[in-house]
Amino acid sequence: MARGLKSDLIALGVMVALLGGASMLQPDTSLQLVERSGVLRVCVPQSFPPLVNDNRTNPGFDISILEEIAKRSNLRLSTNVSATMGRDFNPANWRITRAQCEVVAGGVVTSVMTRSFLETIDTGIENGWVMISKGAAPAKGARIGVYPGFAGLDRLKLSTYLRDSGYQIALASSPEAVVQELKAGQYDAAVASSLDALQVVSASPGYSTNWLPESLGRFAFGLGLWKGDVTLKRRVLSAWRAMQQDGFVAQQRARYGLIEMPKTAGL
Amino acid sequence: MSVSTVEDQDESESAALLRVIVGGVYAIWLREVKRALRDRGQLFGGFSRPILWVIIMGVGLNPYFRGEVYGEVRFVVPYTYLQFIFPAVIALNILYTSVQAAVSVIWDREFGFLREVLVSPMPRPMILFAKVLGGATVAMFHGSMAILLSYFADVPISTGDILSGLGLMFLMAFGLTSLGVIIANRIRSFEGFGVFSNAVILPLYFTSSSVFPLDPALTAAQTRVVYPDWLVRVVELNPLTYAVDALRGNFIHFYQFDPRIGPLVLLAMAVGFFTIALIEFRRN
Numbered sequence: 001m002a003r004g005l006k007s008d009l010i011a012l013g014v015m016v017a018l019l020g021g022a023s024m025l026q027p028d029t030s031l032q033l034v035e036r037s038g039v040l041r042v043c044v045p046q047s048f049p050p051l052v053n054d055n056r057t058n059p060g061f062d063i064s065i066l067e068e069i070a071k072r073s074n075l076r077l078s079t080n081v082s083a084t085m086g087r088d089f090n091p092a093n094w095r096i097t098r099a100q101c102e103v104v105a106g107g108v109v110t111s112v113m114t115r116s117f118l119e120t121i122d123t124g125i126e127n128g129w130v131m132i133s134k135g136a137a138p139a140k141g142a143r144i145g146v147y148p149g150f151a152g153l154d155r156l157k158l159s160t161y162l163r164d165s166g167y168q169i170a171l172a173s174s175p176e177a178v179v180q181e182l183k184a185g186q187y188d189a190a191v192a193s194s195l196d197a198l199q200v201v202s203a204s205p206g207y208s209t210n211w212l213p214e215s216l217g218r219f220a221f222g223l224g225l226w227k228g229d230v231t232l233k234r235r236v237l238s239a240w241r242a243m244q245q246d247g248f249v250a251q252q253r254a255r256y257g258l259i260e261m262p263k264t265a266g267l
Numbered sequence: 268m269s270v271s272t273v274e275d276q277d278e279s280e281s282a283a284l285l286r287v288i289v290g291g292v293y294a295i296w297l298r299e300v301k302r303a304l305r306d307r308g309q310l311f312g313g314f315s316r317p318i319l320w321v322i323i324m325g326v327g328l329n330p331y332f333r334g335e336v337y338g339e340v341r342f343v344v345p346y347t348y349l350q351f352i353f354p355a356v357i358a359l360n361i362l363y364t365s366v367q368a369a370v371s372v373i374w375d376r377e378f379g380f381l382r383e384v385l386v387s388p389m390p391r392p393m394i395l396f397a398k399v400l401g402g403a404t405v406a407m408f409h410g411s412m413a414i415l416l417s418y419f420a421d422v423p424i425s426t427g428d429i430l431s432g433l434g435l436m437f438l439m440a441f442g443l444t445s446l447g448v449i450i451a452n453r454i455r456s457f458e459g460f461g462v463f464s465n466a467v468i469l470p471l472y473f474t475s476s477s478v479f480p481l482d483p484a485l486t487a488a489q490t491r492v493v494y495p496d497w498l499v500r501v502v503e504l505n506p507l508t509y510a511v512d513a514l515r516g517n518f519i520h521f522y523q524f525d526p527r528i529g530p531l532v533l534l535a536m537a538v539g540f541f542t543i544a545l546i547e548f549r550r551n
Contacts, residue, residue, distance in 0.1 A: 004305070008301075008304045008305060011304075011307060011310060012304065012310070015310055015311070015313070015314040015412065016412070016415065018314060019314060019317065019318070019412055019415040019416060020415050022318055022322055022416065022419065023415055023416050023417070023418045023419040024418070024419070025322065025419060027325075027326055027329070027349060027419055027420070027421070028326070028329060028330075043337075090338065091337050091338030092336060092337070092338035092339050093338075094337055094338065095336070095337075096336070096337035096338075097335060097336050097337070098334070098335050098336075104337060112345045113345075115345030115346070116340040116342065116343060116344070116345050117334035117335075117336070117337065117338065117339060117340055117341070118334055118337075119334075119347070224337075226333060226334040226335070227332075227333050227334035227342070227347060228329050228330065228332065228333025228334060228347050228348070229333070230347065230349070230421045233421075234421070
């Protein structure tokens with residue numbers, strides 16, 4: 001009886017061990033190919049501050065993060081700047097393919113739709129409409145400068161929300177224009193996407209940012225790897241987690257002024 | 268001096284009967300589990316199916332479903348093909364083992380064990396319940412074996428996912444073992460059962476949206492443009508579709524249908540198939 005049980009348990013153990021061992025096999029060649037070439041290629045837009053800057057000393061949050069990931073993986077980072085990225089309404093027309101890069105960065109939205117063609121790693125940076133104001137929420141009837149930018153946020157919802165809140169709306173042409181008009185007292189407050197708002201606040205002492213309600217649209221940014229490249233994603237993710245733990249990510253957030261914003265505006 | 272009343276006697280008799288029933292259920296359950304454990308072929312099947320389906324087929328087809336061009340969707344599901352088929356392979360392991368577990372009904376009938384059990388004081392429903400419970404336990408265990416490949420399939424699983432998954436897997440295994448008993452009640456030979464069970468298992472599996480997705484983002488009309496109407500209808504009518512969907516929702520958090528449907532269908536399968544099996548078991 002005991003011998004029978006022992007033999008059963010051995011057979012069971014062998015099966016479980018074989019399955020566990022099989023689980024350690026490599027499901028694809030993506031990491032192997034990158035390691036063989038020694039280069040991690042990333043496709044980025046020309047500029048999408050502060051994630052990608054047109055500046056060698058401060059190349060942007062995403063680039064700095066990827067440079068460190070490459071360094072920790074004994075790889076060299078090669079950036080492939082795409083002039084078409086973000087310009088055309090249809091991303092398929094940007095013609096960014098697997099042949100050009102292994103990673104896509106600089107404004108990759110980690111949505112369900114994106115995950116239909118990319119594996120995404122959330123970098124904890126959110127984009128959405130943000131109110132830039134001095135302390136308390138602007139009073140009814142206040143003049144609000146709006147810089148819609150190119151982030152693809154819902155402008156119609158924002159417009160309805162601001163009108164329903166009783167504000168006067170003035171359209172601004174750039175973040176710099178918002179800074180100037182705030183300084184000149186032409187605007188009581190301003191609204192921009194969170195990434196643009198960071199630029200405005202850094203040049204406007206005394207102003208702070210508050211998220212507008214989430215119902216107006218908010219989405220997370222991250223790094224994108226081609227769907228199916230599981231082994232490479234595991235390596236990047238493990239480096240990203242290590243960087244989070246040793247404080248490198250926090251350092252880079254501070255370096256690029258990616259401050260935490262209050263979750264809701266006091267409106 | 269104590270005086271035993273009629274009520275006391277009734278109570279002690281019902282307690283004794285309860286002990287017989289619990290002991291009997293345990294004995295039959297244990298016999299089923301031990302037999303499955305000692306059947307190396309069945310054990311090897313539980314090991315080889317996930318290997319073949321996840322590692323060989325999943326890896327083989329993965330390049331055809333991977334991302335190639337930014338913005339171009341080749342595979343509508345926001346998961347890799349390996350992740351997508353992983354819960355379905357758990358379902359396949361349960362499906363095979365559950366239905367095959369019912370072969371013991373033919374075995375027991377053939378060798379007279381069933382006759383001996385049927386003349387015991389155990390009520391027939393409890394005999395069937397114990398057999399189905401044993402088969403379901405083994406099937407759930409085989410389903411759990413596939414979970415060992417979760418790292419390979421890149422499916423991160425939490426303890427909560429495993430616990431809720433085991434619940435769903437048990438319901439599924441119980442329903443399908445009962446289905447196996449229904450089949451076994453109609454078929455008198457081992458050979459016939461093997462052929463017939465395969466004829467049930469494979470169509471059920473392939474038409475359960477296990478290897479291809481029905482895009483949940485599409486409307487019913489759009490789905491019928493992508494796939495022929497008859498196929499969509501077969502998939503929607505197959506109860507296993509909702510069982511696989513429940514497992515998929517549990518393990519990769521992706522649902523093609525309303526998340527409430529899966530557990531309800533699993534419960535209905537367990538109760539419905541067991542009731543039919545019981546009616547046929549009593550009749551035979």
